[in-house]
Amino acid sequence: MILDAFFFSALLAGIGIALAAGPLGCFVVWRRMAYFGDATAHAAILGVALALALDIMVPVGVLASAVAMALAVTFLAGRGLAVDTLLGVAAHSALAFGVLALAMTGERGVDLEAYLFGDILLVSPTGIGAIWGGAVLVIGVLAWRWPALLTATVSEDLARAEGIDPARERLLLMLAVAVLVAMAIEVVGALLVTALLIIPAATARPLAATPERMAVLAAALAVAATTLGLVAAFVWDAPAGPAIVAASAVGFGISALLAGLKRIHLG
């Protein structure tokens, strides 16, 4: 039976994440922040360990570690090492320490795989509430700062000449990614959360002529992929996170094929 309470909880959680991940993912793609998304997600495992050790809600621990990562990278960037090197150091250290902490504290019943690949069954009604709260926050910030974010993305010099501080807009986006990772860790897991940001945005790119249309389209595609992925997961009793990402990837393939055909057609 597909139409049970688990399915609807999962769907509700998944759609909340998808709506925020679509537009935020566009900025991740435009600004080439994919590696930062990965790093934040890896840091989330340390957050999981902290949350379990301190007996607080997992998304809260994840949010704290993801925000710490965003701030650390912002602070250290431009002080010698390249940003991708910094991210590599921070991300993998956080992941290693997180896994060690989970193993050493001997938390019983902790399924590491659930946090690496997500487990839709972990989502509680409170969790769904938190996801939607996070989604409203992320979408709200994007809508509020949209002109400034977009101008800073097109050209930092142009933004500064208009009185916009690109560093502040960048930090805002990093914090938004941290919020999204915290929202999504229980559903798609640390290793797959970046896919949710990047794939719908990349799928929308060839089909959109303006940034706004790309953002809306990415949100719609993310919702569609989440729904299809969850249906597939429930029908074939497959893990939900990977099924959602796989559905997104199929969408990307179709979009890329269409774009290729269009190019050939136009000569």
Add this chain to the structure above:
Amino acid sequence: MPRVSLISAESLTIRLDGRTILHDVDFALEGGEIVTVVGPNGSGKSTFMRALVGALTPAQGRVTRMPGLRIGYVPQTLHTDPTLPLTVARFLSLPVRREAGKVAAALEEVGLAGTIATQQVGSLSGGQFQRVLLARALLGDPHILALDEPTQGLDQPGVAAFYLLIERVRQRLGCAVLMVSHDLHVVMSASDRVICINGHICCEGAPTAISAAPEYRALFGHGTRGALALYQHDHDHGHDHGAQE
């Protein structure tokens, strides 16, 4: 009545990545003035422009802008990421939304067909993109047009046409023009003042005076009164001529 400068710099020093690019620059731009900034590659002339428009923070000294100053900034280069879909119309409405009628009028003023509004920014030619950047600057009804080597990558007729366009636009708006350039022979005659930069302000003055200045000749060679000076890429900071004065 004392004139209020649109923008002024006092002992401006700019460092980038620990290197001092500009030091101890004093400068003021008055309403309606046309000022051209010249200097060899790496002399800091673009840095000077970026500091004035607020794109760079001074390490020392300060930049003062008239309250409510509107600057129409045309950057030297602008690379839009191919992953970002951006029509010309959308670009012209960044960050402030502009009415479609005004966008069309601005495009017409810079000599572009209205149909270009729906084209992707990434698909434009260099000349078209420069005009789009100028149109965007005009939409803000600026007190200052700040142009950073606006004719880079244009062919000779393109350069001439672009300067005529700037001249026409300036007459209509009555705005000041601050332009970084190395098209010396074209630019200089139209300027009220020329500033020669090489890490600091080497010399400044009216075009005729500046082309005879020894500091200027030290930088740009001894061509026909400097007005047709050859652009020299190979010199280091050459002050020997000036020092002998």
